[in-house]
Amino acid sequence: MINLLSRLFTPKQAATVPSMDGVLRPNEALDALSVIIEITAPDNFVNMGSDLIFSSGKELFSISNATADSAPKPYKKFESEVTALAASANGILAIGLQDGGIQFMGGGVDGVSLQDLDGRTANCITALAFNGEGELFICQGSRKNNATEWQRDLLEKQASGSVWRVDIESMKLNLIADNLAFPNGVFIQDNSIVISESWKHRLVRFDLNGNKAAQNVIMADMPGYPGRLVPAANGGAWLCVFAPRRQLTEFVLREDAYRTRMLNELSSEHWIAPTLRAGKSFAEPMQGGAVKVHGIHKAWAPTRSYGMLILLDENLTPAISYHSRADGKRHGIVSVCEINGQLLIASRGNDVICTLPISQPELEADT
């Protein structure tokens, strides 16, 4: 309420972003990790019994659960990009595709596909999660833009995403929440689901019994854009923050004339927008602090890409964070998976999968 009032009476808010402080204080933990696989655009880890499956563009790969450092084996190939994956305990695999809705493999629904969500084309499936064997939660990031056009969705200030529950037996859909600003991760906890709403930099909880009063914002005003949520052994979740917020981006979001022309006249690599990996080309926008001095790219330099992974405890408050800063090489963390005392981390920005040992006491379940 106070926030609303202050917005009403302040004509223009400063284009500021919250600082990374407290638990979110920057470190170089992600850069210290060892790489086990180098592959283009790794994403969407799921644990399928003895195998671990992940996507790379249009393909799915599998690696053996026990020996995570083995070479990935091709698992399946699709016509269009895989945007989300989920697996049930009994082996049903749900695959979100850029141009193919949601496809199911295994179990009683092998070969079934879901092309639209109650009349809306399912072209922006950002996250999937099974609740037991009977239910699947679906995040549709946007009605207008598909999943790979997430930058455009942000710059157009869209809030057209939705969250659905589908009954696996009957394929009956149930709309849980609508008009969200890019729901991009789902985590089931007790009788509620937690959604990361990327463009509003927050986590929101929705009650599954339809109790509106129980909806609440869990984390707000984060310094980056929250993405996937993955269950963690401590009863909480891993939160992948796939890109950082920047003053310049916030400023451009307010500048309608410039933003419109930028969207219309420039190709997306050259936009002033967050990205999974910046600095691939000299034609990208560069900010003042990023000027190299003595050949050194400063760690604190303003950057459009960043690596950030947060471990939330069972109350979903941040417990530990892992970073890769402006000069780091593990940007665009999009997916993680706990397996055999290790955490596999997909850095989509740098096209690598690396491992984090989770034998440290603070990462294990509270007793």
Next chain:
Amino acid sequence: MNQSAKQSTAYAQDANTQVDTSSGDAFVKFRYKWIPTHIFGELLSKPWIDNVVPVTILLLVVAFFSATVNNFLLPANVMDGTRQIGELGFVVIGLMFVVVGGGIDLSVGSNFALGNLLALALTNIFGLPVWVVFIAVIFTCSFVGLINGILVGYFKLRAFLTTLVMLIGLRALVDTLLLEYALDISAGYFDDDFWYFIGDGDVLGIPTSVFLLIIVAIAMHIVLSRTKLGWHIMAVGGSRRSAHNAGISLNRTVCLSYVMCGAFAGISAFFYAARLGNGGSYPGVGLEVLALTAVIVGGISLGGGRGSVFKAVIGTMIVQIISLGVVQAGLLSGAGQLVLGLILLAAIGFNVRWVKNRDKVLSRIYMSPTYFALPKAPETSESSGSPYAANDRLGAVEVIGLDQVDGAEDVVFDSHDNLYCGDRRGNIMRFDAPDYKQARVFAHIGGHPLGMAIDSQDRVVVCVGGMGLYRVDQSANVEKLTDETNRSPFAIIDDSRLRLTDDCDIAPDGRIFFSEATIRFDMSTWPSDALESRGSGRIVCYDPKRNTTKTVARNLTFPNGIVTSFNGQSILFAESWACRISRYWFDGPKAGQIERVIENLPGYPDNINRASDGTYWMALMGMRSPALDLALRMPSFRKRMSQEISNDEWLYPNINTGCIVRFSEDGEIIESLWDKAGDNHPMITSMREHKGRLYIGGIFNNRIGSLKIDSEDQNWTGSESYWSKS
């Protein structure tokens, strides 16, 4: 690296749609071409802008009274009024010194009364000569000032209380003396033509007191703004601690300001006595309030450190005209005081706000981006076949002097193959031939040495950012060639002093042409100039034969590298933000003309130097990005960006990736050398060919690069090319 090729292609696609001639763009272009908003910032940065408000008030006051009060501008009226302005003016100028020095003097009224009494007593009773009276009065009043000065300056008593006590004490003394001498004064008579001349005469139609005030005002303006004493008073008033640290004696300076104040009260009293011969108890009552009002209404800050004689005079005129006007308007006697009080209140309020906010406003409005449209950028992708196509030919660069130099913007060789480069710490560094292993400080200049050239006697001519054009001979003697040029007519900011000399080269006859990148910003604020993209740089010529400096070309957009053409009649120069190379003819049939040689480079050109085969090397210090190219066509976007987000977050020209380009005399691009990884030599601002190798400098680098090139003449050197010796 496939990625970068793909992206460069995408960039070219952007560029196709970039050239936009929509009516919206046309309007923006028109508005920024014809409404020069940047002058507001320049005006506000001038010290004299403070005077605008008091002068406006003065004009309004005069206009108001001449419109409402009959006969306000009658000659006799004006004469009497100006005479009084003359008298008050002295007091105000004196008080101004104290206030600028950070103090206050309330005793001027009583001091004035004492001076008046003394003058009348010495003339009417004792009949002393006028000049003796004059000296006695000034001496006495200065003595009172000295007491104030000693108490406040040396004994550190509070100025307000001390001078308040002096006000009361002196008034009591005057009243006591009046009891004794009032009758004698009224009874006495002093018949002296000179005395009458001082009181009622005029010089060239100007009342004597005003005539003298004008002379004194000019003299005091010089004292305050041009002499050591004036600077000391300003410094002490501005910041006592800094003044102390700078070695200024606070005690003495403060004391002197009170003495001056007393002396001026004495002069004023002398004229007053000559005019009215009033031996009553009235003279000088309330004068301190009147003078203080004048000081503040004139815009002199009570906090000290800000003020001028001009402001004091303007303040005096405002106050005196109001006092007279109110009387002539027939208002009640208290009304004048009331009006003055209200004006004083308003002036104090305004002054506080002004002093507090001026710099804030200035920093907000000084930067004023303009419309600048660049056409479609040329291809740079590897597969494009364009002469700019990215490659890895610089990947093999060898590193010289890693961590021995910091910010070698340019490198140059003498005729004995020794290498010289600049260094951010203000040094010219030298690497001895032939191995170039160890750097040593050749000469310390200060500033940041940028572009360099070698003259016919192996002296290093160097542009030093923030300082000017310097020359260092082989014995390492540093000589300043020039640090100022002729001031441009109608320029608001004083552009006579060189602020950012960037690169230089020498013509066959010895004249040195050098560029000054911008006159609106300093070395450290170059990004602001980049965001403005306004033509605020120039090319200047120094003639060593006549020891003259003259600006030869103006309104250039960040002129940077300069090279004397092989034809010996022209220079080629780079304009960084405009992404173009032009030619300036200094000799021959086209002398004085500027021609475009290359336009629409894919990056921002920096230094240009001769190549062995009659072509030229050019460094592109950074590459264009579509997001910035678009922003250049939207000036208001850049302005808001500069105001609303921090400097480190600004959209910059990308100067992390650059390349070296070779082009011919008529501007044809022959080849380009890139280092895509950027590990060995991260940034490039300059390159110099020497004996089959290319030596590379970078302003943010801690090294010099060296690269073997396939030139035909492996013994070619720059100094031979320029001066035909080896």
